[in-house]
Amino acid sequence: MHEFSLAKEIISQVGRIIPVNDLPQIQTIKIHVGEFSNVMPDSLLFAFNSLIEGTILNNVRLELEIVALKVKCNICQQVHPIQTNSFVCPNCNSRELQLFSGSELFIESILMKDN
Numbered sequence: 654m655h656e657f658s659l660a661k662e663i664i665s666q667v668g669r670i671i672p673v674n675d676l677p678q679i680q681t682i683k684i685h686v687g688e689f690s691n692v693m694p695d696s697l698l699f700a701f702n703s704l705i706e707g708t709i710l711n712n713v714r715l716e717l718e719i720v721a722l723k724v725k726c727n728i729c730q731q732v733h734p735i736q737t738n739s740f741v742c743p744n745c746n747s748r749e750l751q752l753f754s755g756s757e758l759f760i761e762s763i764l765m766k767d768n
């Protein structure tokens with residue numbers, strides 16, 4: 654289950670961005686998860702919550718924003734949302750598509766407690 658390694662990666666990235674002394678001040682970590690990134694949001698949340706339990710990050714909330722799968726057509730240059738099972742341009746029926754968004758997984762922001 655690769656959600657555990659992803660959750661570990663998120664936690665270690667946060668550790669690189671935020672100074673150790675400020676880690677207890679983190680309230681929420683927002684991440685963008687592409688629809689096409691093969692991540693099960695529930696599993697990722699579960700993995701994250703089990704990994705932070707009893708650590709300095711205990712009680713940090715992980716917020717996931719799901720980014721829709723979109724492709725850009727090389728023929729008509731349009732960007733369209735698309736279903737994973739039909740990789741065809743809805744505008745011109747071309748199959749020459751490139752991924753525009755939907756495969757990403759990154760930390761979008763880290764919110765600190767205000768005090």
Ligand SMILES: [Zn+2]
Nearest residue numbers: 726729742745
């Ligand atoms: Zn097209």
